[in-house]
Amino acid sequence: MNADGRTRLNQTPEWTALAKHREELGEVRLRELFAADPGRGTGYTLRVGDLYVDYSKHLVTDETLRLLRELAAATDVAGLRDAMFRGEKINTTEDRAVLHTALRAARDAVIEVDGENVVPAVHAVLDRMADFAGRVRSGEWTGHTGKRIRNVVNVGIGGSDLGPAMAYEVLRAFTDRDLTVRFVSNVDGADLHEATRDLDPAETLFIIASKTFTTIETVTNATSARTWLLKGLGDDTAVAKHFVALSTNAEKVAEFGIDTANMFEFWDWVGGRYSYDSAIGLSLMIAIGPDRFREMLDGFRVVDEHFRTAPAESNVPLLLGLLGVWYGNFHDAQSHAVLPYSHYLSKFTAYLQQLDMESNGKYVGRDGREVEWQTGPVVWGTPGTNGQHAYYQLIHQGTKLIPADFIGFAEPVAELSDELKAQHDLLMANFFAQTQALAFGKTPDEVRGEGVPEELVPHKTFMGDHPTTTILARELTPSVLGQLVALYEHKVFVQGAIWNIDSFDQWGVELGKVLAKRVEPALTEGAEVPGLDASTKALVATYRELRGR
Numbered sequence: 001m002n003a004d005g006r007t008r009l010n011q012t013p014e015w016t017a018l019a020k021h022r023e024e025l026g027e028v029r030l031r032e033l034f035a036a037d038p039g040r041g042t043g044y045t046l047r048v049g050d051l052y053v054d055y056s057k058h059l060v061t062d063e064t065l066r067l068l069r070e071l072a073a074a075t076d077v078a079g080l081r082d083a084m085f086r087g088e089k090i091n092t093t094e095d096r097a098v099l100h101t102a103l104r105a106a107r108d109a110v111i112e113v114d115g116e117n118v119v120p121a122v123h124a125v126l127d128r129m130a131d132f133a134g135r136v137r138s139g140e141w142t143g144h145t146g147k148r149i150r151n152v153v154n155v156g157i158g159g160s161d162l163g164p165a166m167a168y169e170v171l172r173a174f175t176d177r178d179l180t181v182r183f184v185s186n187v188d189g190a191d192l193h194e195a196t197r198d199l200d201p202a203e204t205l206f207i208i209a210s211k212t213f214t215t216i217e218t219v220t221n222a223t224s225a226r227t228w229l230l231k232g233l234g235d236d237t238a239v240a241k242h243f244v245a246l247s248t249n250a251e252k253v254a255e256f257g258i259d260t261a262n263m264f265e266f267w268d269w270v271g272g273r274y275s276y277d278s279a280i281g282l283s284l285m286i287a288i289g290p291d292r293f294r295e296m297l298d299g300f301r302v303v304d305e306h307f308r309t310a311p312a313e314s315n316v317p318l319l320l321g322l323l324g325v326w327y328g329n330f331h332d333a334q335s336h337a338v339l340p341y342s343h344y345l346s347k348f349t350a351y352l353q354q355l356d357m358e359s360n361g362k363y364v365g366r367d368g369r370e371v372e373w374q375t376g377p378v379v380w381g382t383p384g385t386n387g388q389h390a391y392y393q394l395i396h397q398g399t400k401l402i403p404a405d406f407i408g409f410a411e412p413v414a415e416l417s418d419e420l421k422a423q424h425d426l427l428m429a430n431f432f433a434q435t436q437a438l439a440f441g442k443t444p445d446e447v448r449g450e451g452v453p454e455e456l457v458p459h460k461t462f463m464g465d466h467p468t469t470t471i472l473a474r475e476l477t478p479s480v481l482g483q484l485v486a487l488y489e490h491k492v493f494v495q496g497a498i499w500n501i502d503s504f505d506q507w508g509v510e511l512g513k514v515l516a517k518r519v520e521p522a523l524t525e526g527a528e529v530p531g532l533d534a535s536t537k538a539l540v541a542t543y544r545e546l547r548g549r
């Protein structure tokens with residue numbers, strides 16, 4: 001029993017029933033499941049918004065799904081979900097509400113935190129962002145010398161970078177192609193150098209994105225960006241026209257030298273990795289325009305509503321979360337691949353890495369005790385078809401079970417030439433072929449039937465039974481992007497709720513930050529740093545020697 005009165009997850013009857021079921025199922029053969037149920041290919045599908053979700057190629061039966069839903073009921077996923085939507089402080093270690101869903105709530109919705117409706121403030125900031133984005137896009141907002149802004153550089157890291165950077169790539173076809181939009185995150189000076197080397201400071205707007213405005217990488221890069229700008233424009237007053245801030249921390253913004261009139265606010269109940277639909281999305285809004293941004297928010301809202309209200313049997317984020325639990329906890333899968341068949345989604349998996357791994361990479365439960373079960377998976381992947389010629393070999397014939405999501409679209413983006421549009425069917429033929437090959441493989445007899453010499457038969461056999469989810473939509477629009485992101489946000493939520501961890505804190509990133517601060521004087525001044533271990537000490541000495549210090 002837990003301190004919070006809950007039975008330990010792995011001691012619940014629902015967990016035990018799943019473990020027993022897993023044993024009884026043994027080696028599930030997808031060929032057999034499909035043969036036994038001719039309706040499986042259409043029956044094991046769901047729709048949410050514009051997304052068609054096929055989960056038929058999973059190692060599950062009706063009974064598996066029923067038992068998984070029972071686990072969700074026993075762990076009160078729905079209760080925690082409702083508490084989140086109500087604005088309760090479910091991020092207990094930071095004593096904060098978790099209300100990214102309020103960022104896309106309708107203007108007339110009422111969501112209270114500490115007795116105050118937060119929705120009017122959300123829309124007030126969105127309106128200010130829209131006004132500012134409109135002025136930059138139209139050329140009304142000019143730089144210090146009166147020149148039009150042609151370049152936007154977002155400076156931020158983690159959630160203050162990955163979301164807008166990913167969404168900008170995804171929605172490139174919807175962006176104003178006359179604007180150059182870049183994202184600087186790494187404290188490696190090369191990042192800012194490459195982002196600014198061909199830009200005219202007089203035409204460049206820096207957006208400093210940081211929830212806390214204390215993150216060392218962002219503050220360092222922002223300071224260097226200001227130096228670069230002033231070198232070009234020579235006058236401190238230029239900052240007002242070339243720097244805006246996105247933050248929850250007005251005091252630090254002012255301390256840095258950005259007028260808080262040029263600050264777009266968000267709130268402590270928005271987690272960094274859940275924030276790109278807040279003010280953190282300003283660079284994206286400038287790129288795609290306020291109307292497209294609002295379409296994206298509408299897409300988020302479709303999935304929010306679905307997650308909040310759909311019954312367990314047809315609740316897509318719940319289903320995806322439960323499938324992850326099935327593989328991570330009952331099949332010992334360590335990782336989860338997300339494989340989008342869209343070049344525009346090239347940064348999508350990197351974005352999901354933070355969303356999922358910073359949320360659910362925890363070994364301590366909400367009750368403060370160590371968990372006795374696996375939590376978040378390693379999330380990885382790159383767009384198809386590139387991955388097919390790199391690491392798919394391991395997914396097909398390696399020794400690890402890697403559940404994967406395949407995301408694809410029926411239509412190529414509208415602006416491609418007819419010739420390039422014609423390539424889309426080839427892309428999607430690969431998309432469908434891969435999940436088929438992964439699921440059903442090729443038996444030794446089939447290989448022999450092709451006249452393959454006996455000694456090569458084992459090499460050319462594909463065992464199959466590699467589970468995949470297919471997510472298919474007609475077109476990659478701002479709304480569909482919102483739907484996809486909300487789907488994964490809520491999937492991560494479901495898993496955190498079941499594993500009884502706080503998915504909304506990130507204490508695990510603190511130690512490295514503290515140590516970096518401590519080690520820096522050892523590198524720069526050769527200072528004696530107390531408590532430095534022997535290995536790090538030797539590495540630091542070698543570094544200094546290599547740098548000629």
Ligand code: F6P
Pocket residue numbers: 157158159160209210211212213214215218272273358506509
């Ligand atoms: O180091 C982790 C983290 O705190 C993330 O959670 C966050 O998204 C990122 O750093 C950036 O933080 P900030 O927006 O406060 O600069």
